[in-house]
Amino acid sequence: MAGQASSAADVQPSQRWIPWMLMVPGIVWLTVFFAIPMFSMGKLSLENGGFSNYRNAFSDYRELIPRTFGYALAATVICILLGYPLAYVIAMRGGRRKNLLLALVVLPFFTTYLIRAISWRILLGDRGPVTRVLHSLHIIGQNTSIVGTAPAVIGALSYNFLPFMVLPIYVSLEKIDRKLLEVGPDLYASGWRTFRKVTLPLSLPGLFAGSLLTFIPASGDFINVEFVGSDAQRMIGNVVANNFVKEQFRPGLSALSFVLMAIILLGVLLYARLLGTEELV
Amino acid sequence: MNTQRRWVSRLLDGYAALVLIFLFIPIGLMVVFSFNQPRGQRNYEWNHFSLNAWKDPFKYPELKRALLKSLEVGAIVTVLAGCLGTLMALALVKYRFRGKGFINTIIVLPLTMPEVVMGFSLLTLFVNLRWETGFWTIVVAHVMFCVSYVATTVKARIRGFDWRLEEAAADLGAGPVRTFLRVTFPIIAPGVFAAALLTFALSLDDFTITYFNSGRVRTFPVEVFTQKRSRVPAQINVFGTMILLAATVIAVSGVLIERRRQRERV
Amino acid sequence: MARHLSRRDLIVRGGALGVTGLSLPALLAACGGSETASTTTGPGTSVTTASDGSITVFNWPLYIENDDASTSPTLKAFTAATGTKVDYRPEVDGNDTFTAKYEPFLSKGEGIGGDIVVLTSYMAARYIAQGYVQAFDPTNFPNRANLIDSRTNPSWDPGNKFSVPYAIGQVGIAYFPDKVGGTITSLSDILDPKLKNRVSILDSLGDTVGSFMVDLGFNPEEGNIDEAKQAIAAIKKARDAGQFRKIVGNSYTDDLQTGEVWAALAWSGDIASLKNDVPDIEFVLPAKGALSFTDNMMIPVGAKNKAGAEGFMNFLYDPKNSGPLFEAISYVSPVKGASAFMTDAGKDNIFINPPVGAKLYEFPPVSAAAYEELSALFLEATQL
Numbered sequence: 066m067a068g069q070a071s072s073a074a075d076v077q078p079s080q081r082w083i084p085w086m087l088m089v090p091g092i093v094w095l096t097v098f099f100a101i102p103m104f105s106m107g108k109l110s111l112e113n114g115g116f117s118n119y120r121n122a123f124s125d126y127r128e129l130i131p132r133t134f135g136y137a138l139a140a141t142v143i144c145i146l147l148g149y150p151l152a153y154v155i156a157m158r159g160g161r162r163k164n165l166l167l168a169l170v171v172l173p174f175f176t177t178y179l180i181r182a183i184s185w186r187i188l189l190g191d192r193g194p195v196t197r198v199l200h201s202l203h204i205i206g207q208n209t210s211i212v213g214t215a216p217a218v219i220g221a222l223s224y225n226f227l228p229f230m231v232l233p234i235y236v237s238l239e240k241i242d243r244k245l246l247e248v249g250p251d252l253y254a255s256g257w258r259t260f261r262k263v264t265l266p267l268s269l270p271g272l273f274a275g276s277l278l279t280f281i282p283a284s285g286d287f288i289n290v291e292f293v294g295s296d297a298q299r300m301i302g303n304v305v306a307n308n309f310v311k312e313q314f315r316p317g318l319s320a321l322s323f324v325l326m327a328i329i330l331l332g333v334l335l336y337a338r339l340l341g342t343e344e345l346v
Numbered sequence: 347m348n349t350q351r352r353w354v355s356r357l358l359d360g361y362a363a364l365v366l367i368f369l370f371i372p373i374g375l376m377v378v379f380s381f382n383q384p385r386g387q388r389n390y391e392w393n394h395f396s397l398n399a400w401k402d403p404f405k406y407p408e409l410k411r412a413l414l415k416s417l418e419v420g421a422i423v424t425v426l427a428g429c430l431g432t433l434m435a436l437a438l439v440k441y442r443f444r445g446k447g448f449i450n451t452i453i454v455l456p457l458t459m460p461e462v463v464m465g466f467s468l469l470t471l472f473v474n475l476r477w478e479t480g481f482w483t484i485v486v487a488h489v490m491f492c493v494s495y496v497a498t499t500v501k502a503r504i505r506g507f508d509w510r511l512e513e514a515a516a517d518l519g520a521g522p523v524r525t526f527l528r529v530t531f532p533i534i535a536p537g538v539f540a541a542a543l544l545t546f547a548l549s550l551d552d553f554t555i556t557y558f559n560s561g562r563v564r565t566f567p568v569e570v571f572t573q574k575r576s577r578v579p580a581q582i583n584v585f586g587t588m589i590l591l592a593a594t595v596i597a598v599s600g601v602l603i604e605r606r607r608q609r610e611r612v
Numbered sequence: 613m614a615r616h617l618s619r620r621d622l623i624v625r626g627g628a629l630g631v632t633g634l635s636l637p638a639l640l641a642a643c644g645g646s647e648t649a650s651t652t653t654g655p656g657t658s659v660t661t662a663s664d665g666s667i668t669v670f671n672w673p674l675y676i677e678n679d680d681a682s683t684s685p686t687l688k689a690f691t692a693a694t695g696t697k698v699d700y701r702p703e704v705d706g707n708d709t710f711t712a713k714y715e716p717f718l719s720k721g722e723g724i725g726g727d728i729v730v731l732t733s734y735m736a737a738r739y740i741a742q743g744y745v746q747a748f749d750p751t752n753f754p755n756r757a758n759l760i761d762s763r764t765n766p767s768w769d770p771g772n773k774f775s776v777p778y779a780i781g782q783v784g785i786a787y788f789p790d791k792v793g794g795t796i797t798s799l800s801d802i803l804d805p806k807l808k809n810r811v812s813i814l815d816s817l818g819d820t821v822g823s824f825m826v827d828l829g830f831n832p833e834e835g836n837i838d839e840a841k842q843a844i845a846a847i848k849k850a851r852d853a854g855q856f857r858k859i860v861g862n863s864y865t866d867d868l869q870t871g872e873v874w875a876a877l878a879w880s881g882d883i884a885s886l887k888n889d890v891p892d893i894e895f896v897l898p899a900k901g902a903l904s905f906t907d908n909m910m911i912p913v914g915a916k917n918k919a920g921a922e923g924f925m926n927f928l929y930d931p932k933n934s935g936p937l938f939e940a941i942s943y944v945s946p947v948k949g950a951s952a953f954m955t956d957a958g959k960d961n962i963f964i965n966p967p968v969g970a971k972l973y974e975f976p977p978v979s980a981a982a983y984e985e986l987s988a989l990f991l992e993a994t995q996l
Contacts, residue, residue: 081443084438085443087436087437088438088449090430091430091434092434092452094430094489094493095452095456095490095494098471099464101471102470103459105467105470106463106466125996148365150358151365154362158359164601164604168597168600168601169369170366172373173369173370173373175589175590176373176376176586176589176593177550177553177570177585177589178567179553180376180570180583181376183389184376184379187375187391188371188372188375190390190391192390192871208791210872212872227365256351256354281458281459285460285463285554287462288553295857295858301462302462302554305462305466306462306554322462325460325463326459326460326463330455333455337451384889390869574863575673575865576673576674576679576865577679
């Protein structure tokens with residue numbers, strides 16, 4: 066490839082419209098079908114009571130909102146614990162098998178989301194293999210089930226969004242100049258210190274991006290609760306999806322969606338401010 | 347390298363391997379259960395081995411219809427989102443202009459919104475516009491979230507290309523069409539192809555946004571969810587396995603092509 | 613399976629939506645299932661026009677053999693006998709949901725792309741009162757005389773001019789004797805703290821509130837609102853104590869199948885089907901009495917093939933056709949003499965022939981205002 070030659074062309078003033086021409090269809094699409102709906106939902110959430118809708122949402126769902134973000138946060142932490150070492154091994158020690166290993170990480174997620182959820186249900190159900198093993202080892206009581214508990218939901222969430230953690234971390238680890246790492250052991254005594262002083266800081270953008278890409282879909286999810294949770298684990302997504310299915314439409318509902326959106330948006334904007342949007346994708 | 351470090355590396359490798367295995371447990375279960383003969387309507391418990399579901403994958407016409415519907419949606423979405431997204435990527439990579447950061451943010455935002463919020467807000471739009479939800483609203487919704495994926499994927503692939511080649515081609519007398527076909531397209535093709543595959547997969551897999559905006563039309567995931575009320579047949583696992591196989595074939599050929607290209611470059 | 617997903621008064625939701633600036637019918641139409649409705653309003657739909665000798669039936673899930681219209685012996689036999697094809701759509705998943713989707717068209721007297729709809733009595737009463745349905749032509753439907761006495765001449769449709777039952781069922785308790793440790797005879801039994809987080813109830817107001825009213829010693833058919841409120845309070849109390857694992861309409865059989873729910877308020881026919889898969893499940897009608905429901909066939913205004921629809925009902929009201937169908941779907945047939953055409957196993961099946969002497973109540977039609985109030989309370993007690 067053409068290497069470092071400046072890639073973006075300076076456009077003649079008379080041709081300034083060219084990039085815009087190219088972008089118009091996409092921008093119009095995103096504006097009409099993404100931005101405007103968001104705006105109108107925000108507007109909707111303020112109708113009939115204004116900000117009191119938000120106060121009501123927070124009091125009606127005072128358990129639901131923290132639970133949702135708590136689960137999402139727990140899933141994000143688990144994804145880091147599982148995903149970082151995996152990304153590290155692939156990037157640093159994958160060698161020629163890097164692409165193969167990456168493909169293996171992504172492959173499971175090309176099956177339908179719902180089928181994966183069904184599999185989790187089979188796996189964790191009262192008559193499923195995991196519960197049976199734990200019962201027979203007397204780790205959990207005979208009448209304790211795994212399905213319908215917070216760990217089941219958090220586990221399923223972590224599973225489903227793990228690749229979103231692995232890939233960005235991998236990308237940022239991959240970018241690190243190997244010479245830095247080779248210098249490391251000479252300057253510092255241990256590999257651990259190289260990791261802490263060089264690798265980890267350089268991979269932080271990927272780690273942040275991965276955390277965001279895990280946290281966001283996890284906090285909006287409702288499928289996992291539907292399959293491996295019970296009413297006690299309901300998340301914001303469940304309330305939105307159920308309300309819409311069962312037509313129990315309350316003014317607080319759009320406010321609730323907006324709370325979810327606003328909290329996430331805040332995080333994203335903060336992120337974009339600090340680190341730019343490149344790593345996110 | 348000292349022995350301690352080697353030991354740590356082994357440990358790390360082992361841990362990574364375990365995580366990879368973890369990723370495949372539910373998938374393995376899905377494949378295994380496609381060979382189950384469920385005792386009743388729902389394929390939740392292992393009963394005994396059977397090829398019945400594989401012999402008669404289209405036993406339930408609704409599932410087949412829904413799968414075809416999903417493929418149809420996927421194809422249209424891939425073309426539409428592919429075009430829109432690629433054009434945006436070209437504009438963003440090739441040209442310098444003011445407001446680029448803003449455009450980048452607009453593109454990234456849909457990737458950072460929970461699907462529930464997007465699906466629900468889009469539904470409110472369709473309702474306000476008095477559009478009946480159905481096939482075309484599914485397409486509109488899918489294109490909406492796929493455009494961003496296409497734009498970012500293509501952008502990442504074509505960044506760093508020396509666009510002066512285009513000028514050179516033009517200087518040598520090639521017309522714009524010829525320049526595009528001979529110079530530009532070969533450069534962007536791998537990125538566009540990758541983005542198209544991704545789009546197709548995303549469209550095929552999407553449940554949440556579709557669920558809100560599909561009206562009475564049922565895509566495969568929506569049908570699976572609806573069927574769950576009364577049955578979860580092993581045929582669902584058969585379809586899941588087939589989709590996995592297709593993805594594997596594509597992924598493997600992708601890796602092979604990439605490898606060959608690397609070898610050629612060396 | 614979502615027989616009676618949610619019975620909520622339209623006014624409640626209509627009000628909520630009005631203030632948010634969305635129109636309810638539009639939202640519901642958008643939410644799902646409006647392709648048929650659009651036949652009357654928009655292009656791009658493919659509803660069979662029935663003048664070519666076919667009829668379209670909107671029915672609940674699991675109301676036909678194996679829940680599979682393409683292989684249903686009843687439908688095949690009907691088409692063979694009359695030449696009329698049946699476009700059978702098991703898509704009524706709630707009285708309110710269905711009504712909300714189609715009412716805008718019905719109220720204008722427009723067709724909804726269906727020749728037969730099947731709805732529960734209290735909703736059927738409303739359809740008749742509002743003039744959304746057409747009177748039967750008795751000459752096309754002589755077998756109407758076979759309707760069982762207990763369902764003849766309901767107060768809301770004297771002479772059964774507009775409606776006849778499709779099927780009858782009960783709300784009882786499904787449970788696993790080994791898990792709950794014994795026999796269950798009343799709703800109070802499943803509120804025992806030792807079953808905490810192992811019980812599910814239905815999110816359908818009439819069935820659940822009605823069942824709790826019976827358990828409290830009330831007669832729901834009297835339609836006493838204060839008694840209904842007491843029942844809702846009892847539900848809320850049990851829910852706050854963590855008794856209910858789920859309060860659902862459409863997936864409770866799922867949790868019974870996997871064994872995570874040990875006792876559930878359940879619709880009879882569902883459990884009959886489930887028993888094939890899960891033999892150790894039991895179904896009981898509470899000793900104090902159980903709720904029963906009747907789902908009625910009606911011909912909506914604008915039906916394209918009214919005579920064909922009447923022919924279909926006439927066919928179903930022939931006991932020799934009704935017997936095998938109801939043995940297959942395990943609901944109670946409203947047709948006299950149907951059990952004569954069942955096997956002995958079918959005759960003894962309590963789902964198909966409920967025990968003689970069982971006390972059965974139907975949740976009565978109550979005033980719109982009262983229903984609205986109950987609906988709001990029930991929602992708060994079960995969903996918030």
